[in-house]
Amino acid sequence: MHFFNIDQEVMELEEQIRLLVNLQKTDLSIDKLEGTINDIPKKIEEWGREFKKKEADLETMKQGLETLTRDLRSKERKLISTNEDLKRYGEKIYKVKTQKEMVALDHEIDLTRKEKDRLENRIIELMEETENLSLEIEKRERELNAEKERLAMREKEYQEKLSKNKKELDLLLTEKNGIVSKVRKDLLALYEKLRKNKNNLAIVPIKNEACQGCFMTIPPQVINEVKMNEKLIRCENCVRILYWEKE
Ligand SMILES: [Zn+2]
Numbered sequence: 001m002h003f004f005n006i007d008q009e010v011m012e013l014e015e016q017i018r019l020l021v022n023l024q025k026t027d028l029s030i031d032k033l034e035g036t037i038n039d040i041p042k043k044i045e046e047w048g049r050e051f052k053k054k055e056a057d058l059e060t061m062k063q064g065l066e067t068l069t070r071d072l073r074s075k076e077r078k079l080i081s082t083n084e085d086l087k088r089y090g091e092k093i094y095k096v097k098t099q100k101e102m103v104a105l106d107h108e109i110d111l112t113r114k115e116k117d118r119l120e121n122r123i124i125e126l127m128e129e130t131e132n133l134s135l136e137i138e139k140r141e142r143e144l145n146a147e148k149e150r151l152a153m154r155e156k157e158y159q160e161k162l163s164k165n166k167k168e169l170d171l172l173l174t175e176k177n178g179i180v181s182k183v184r185k186d187l188l189a190l191y192e193k194l195r196k197n198k199n200n201l202a203i204v205p206i207k208n209e210a211c212q213g214c215f216m217t218i219p220p221q222v223i224n225e226v227k228m229n230e231k232l233i234r235c236e237n238c239v240r241i242l243y244w245e246k247e
Pocket residue numbers: 211212213214215216235236237238239240
C-alpha cells in the first residue's frame with residue numbers, strides 16, 4: 001500500500017505542477033493583454049496630441065500669411081500715395097519761380113522716386129512670399145485632412161482591437177479562475193508570492209541542466225528529484241519552483 005500512496009502523491013504533485021505551469025502561462029497572457037489594453041488609449045491620445053501640434057503649426061503659418069498680406073496692402077497703399085505725390089510734384093514744376101525752390105523740389109522728387117522704387121521692390125518680394133506661403137498652407141491643409149481621415153480609421157481599428165482584447169481578457173480570467181480553484185492553497189500562495197517577487201516567473205523548467213529562471217546549473221541529483229515529482233523542488237539560487245518538461 002505504501003507504494004500506491006507514493007504513486008498517488010506523485011500523481012497529485014505532477015498534476016499540481018501542471019496546473020501551476022498552466023496558471024503561469026495564463027497569467028503571462030493576462031499580463032501581456034493588460035499591457036496592450038492600457039497602451040491603446042495612450043497611443044490614441046498621443047496621436048491626437050501630435051495632430052493638434054500640426055494643426056497649431058498650420059495656424060501659426062496662417063497668422064504669418066495674414067501679417068504678410070497686411071504688410072503688402074499697406075505697401076500698396078503707400079505706393080499709391082507716393083505716385084500721387086510724384087504727380088503733384090510734376091504739376092508743381094511748372095509753377096516754381098526761383099532756383100532755390102527748383103532745387104528743393106528736385107530733391108523732393110528724387111527722394112520720392114527712390115521711395116517708389118523701394119516700395120515696388122518690396123511689393124514684388126511680398127507678393128512672392130505670400131504666394132509661396134499660401135501654396136505651402138494649402139499643401140499642409142491637404143496633408144492634414146488626409147491625416148485626419150487616416151487617424152480616424154486607425155483609431156477605429158484600435159478601438160475594435162481594444163474591445164476584442166477585453167473580451168479575450170475576460171476569457172483568460174475565467175480560465176484562470178478555473179485553474180486556481182484546482183490548485184492547492186499552500187501552492188497557490190507560494191506561486192503568487194514568487195510571481196510577485198520574481199519578475200512574474202514563479203515556476204520554471206530545467207533545460208540544458210540549468211534553471212530557466214536564473215540559468216544556474218542544477219546538480220544532477222536535484223534534476224533527478226525534480227523528475228521524480230515526489231516533492232516540490234525549488235532552485236537553490238533563485239528559489240523558483242522547478243519542473244521537468246517531459247518530451
Ligand atoms: Zn533558478
